[in-house]
Amino acid sequence: MRIIRTVAEVRSEVHAARTAGGSIGLVPTMGAFHEGHLSLIREARAQNDLVVVSLFVNPTQFGPTEDLDAYPRDESRDAALAEQSGADILFAPAVDEIYPDGFATGIHVTGITEVLDGAARGAFHFDGVATVVTKLFGIVAPDVAYFGQKDAQQVMVIRRVVRDLDLPVRIVACPIVREPDGLAMSSRNIYLDPDARQQATTLNRALDAAAAVHLAGERDAAVIVAAAQRVLADAGIRPEYLELRSNDDLRPIEHVDGDALLAVAARVGAARLIDNHVLKHRHVLTHRPERES
Numbered sequence: 099m100r101i102i103r104t105v106a107e108v109r110s111e112v113h114a115a116r117t118a119g120g121s122i123g124l125v126p127t128m129g130a131f132h133e134g135h136l137s138l139i140r141e142a143r144a145q146n147d148l149v150v151v152s153l154f155v156n157p158t159q160f161g162p163t164e165d166l167d168a169y170p171r172d173e174s175r176d177a178a179l180a181e182q183s184g185a186d187i188l189f190a191p192a193v194d195e196i197y198p199d200g201f202a203t204g205i206h207v208t209g210i211t212e213v214l215d216g217a218a219r220g221a222f223h224f225d226g227v228a229t230v231v232t233k234l235f236g237i238v239a240p241d242v243a244y245f246g247q248k249d250a251q252q253v254m255v256i257r258r259v260v261r262d263l264d265l266p267v268r269i270v271a272c273p274i275v276r277e278p279d280g281l282a283m284s285s286r287n288i289y290l291d292p293d294a295r296q297q298a299t300t301l302n303r304a305l306d307a308a309a310a311v312h313l314a315g316e317r318d319a320a321v322i323v324a325a326a327q328r329v330l331a332d333a334g335i336r337p338e339y340l341e342l343r344s345n346d347d348l349r350p351i352e353h354v355d356g357d358a359l360l361a362v363a364a365r366v367g368a369a370r371l372i373d374n375h376v377l378k379h380r381h382v383l384t385h386r387p388e389r390e391s
């Protein structure tokens with residue numbers, strides 16, 4: 099695996115692979131790898147001839163009071179893990195390689211960015227994500243790009259950018275990877291002290307409780323959300339948001355009649371954590387066809 103720092107070099111590597119007829123997979127990351135990231139790299143490896151992993155802690159998606167400076171960084175550990183997981187190139191540019199002096203362009207998606215994390219963190223967050231990911235697509239020109247479903251809203255935003263700007267890249271969302279006790283893996287889990295680490299398992303338990311109510315046939319969104327809310331409250335967690343929205347476009351729903359995204363964000367100890375479950379719509383068979391004799 100090669101570590102590359104410049105746009106020009108990564109372009110020339112990708113160009114060589116493409117000229118040889120190879121497909122290009124891109125895994126955009128901010129580093130601090132855990133099994134979730136590695137599952138994306140393995141998936142990219144299984145499906146492509148050249149696998150590029152980008153490692154860039156993108157300053158524009160952090161707010162002034164957020165954890166940009168504290169965000170965990172360990173490039174040599176990440177490089178070793180990326181290589182073991184099948185990456186060919188680790189693209190790890192400096193900030194001014196991505197945002198040179200005079201950089202003045204931004205991608206802003208309306209609507210789906212204005213709820214959940216967009217509302218809780220501010221519009222800058224998804225503007226920063228959409229801009230850097232669009233820029234990475236421009237640099238690497240991947241056939242396929244891989245993202246984690248833990249950031250479900252981010253995946254939707256990126257799909258929207260790709261659709262609206264006709265970018266020739268396929269987006270693959272890979273399943274959330276969880277610790278054995280259900281906590282969704284996140285680079286920010288390292289901020290959790292032992293008590294908070296224990297408390298953090300509540301997020302997934304709350305989502306599970308709501309999913310069980312949905313699976314039992316409940317379709318009233320308020321009732322489903324209340325089941326999760328009770329589990330959070332019992333553990334002393336006040337979510338920043340806990341909402342059930344359409345899994346197509348994040349519109350609010352009162353009655354669940356399609357796939358729905360139940361998303362939660364909460365501060366637990368020193369960490370701000372997010373998690374989600376997609377409640378899959380299953381058609382209930384109300385009429386059984388007569389058996390043929």
Ligand code: PAF
Nearest residue numbers: 126127128156227230249
């Ligand atoms: O999910 C992340 O790690 C980041 O938001 C991404 C997609 C790499 C953009 O900086």
